Amino acid sequence: MSKLAFVFPGQGSQSIGMMSDWGDFQSIVDDSFGQASDALGYDLKMVCQQGPAEKLNQTEITQPAMLAAGVASYRVWLQQGLPAAVIFGGHSLGEYSALVCAQADHHAPEHDIFERPRKLLANRERDLRRQVGSQLRRGRAERDARVALLGNLRDLQR
Numbered sequence: 001m002s003k004l005a006f007v008f009p010g011q012g013s014q015s016i017g018m019m020s021d022w023g024d025f026q027s028i029v030d031d032s033f034g035q036a037s038d039a040l041g042y043d044l045k046m047v048c049q050q051g052p053a054e055k056l057n058q059t060e061i062t063q064p065a066m067l068a069a070g071v072a073s074y075r076v077w078l079q080q081g082l083p084a085a086v087i088f089g090g091h092s093l094g095e096y097s098a099l100v101c102a103q104a105d106h107h108a109p110e111h112d113i114f115e116r117p118r119k120l121l122a123n124r125e126r127d128l129r130r131q132v133g134s135q136l137r138r139g140r141a142e143r144d145a146r147v148a149l150l151g152n153l154r155d156l157q158r
Contacts, residue, residue, distance in 0.1 A: 006077070006085035006101065008070040008094030014062050016051040019069050025076040029149035036064055039114040044068060060122075063093055066112070070097025 022029045033045035047056055048065050055061055070090070074097075078084060088098035102115075 003087060004083050004085045005087035005089060006098070006100075007067070008073075008090035010090065010092035010094045011059070011062050011066060013068075014048070014056055014065055014122040016050055016053055016056060018065075019045075019072060020049055022076060028075050028079055029072040032075060033068050036068035036071075036114045039153075040064055053154035058133075064114070066093055067096050067100065070094065071100055075078060105142075105143060133137070 019029050019033070030045065033048070037044045043063055044061075047061055048069075056065065074085075085101070088102040090096065090098040127156075
């Protein structure tokens with residue numbers, strides 16, 4: 001028996017117009033983006049379709065867009081009667097799509113499938129911002145310490 005893996009792309013794979021031409025399966029894609037939009041409180045599909053790119057590329061927009069695209073893709077896969085994956089993976093942000101698709105009950109109430117990941121993504125962004133800020137502060141403190149040390153060494157050499 002063969003095992004199927006489903007791997008989801010990460011942030012940076014987004015583009016204006018993504019997920020817009022799925023033919024007979026467009027309603028599944030639209031439903032997935034509708035669920036995400038309901039959880040977010042804004043029309044995510046419209047941003048993905050119309051942009052502008054600067055808005056779609058903002059982390060707080062990109063992350064739920066990639067999650068919705070990943071979930072929609074996997075739902076289309078299953079709707080076609082293709083075998084369910086037994087292994088899920090993702091590059092960076094794609095790990096969230098992998099987790100949702102691996103654990104999700106695809107018949108769950110509308111908000112359930114996106115509400116928890118939305119909160120996780122918001123926390124992820126907040127934590128990344130804190131980490132970057134902390135690294136910048138630590139870097140400044142280290143620089144200041146080096147400058148002070150160099151100043152003391154120069155004083156000793158005189």
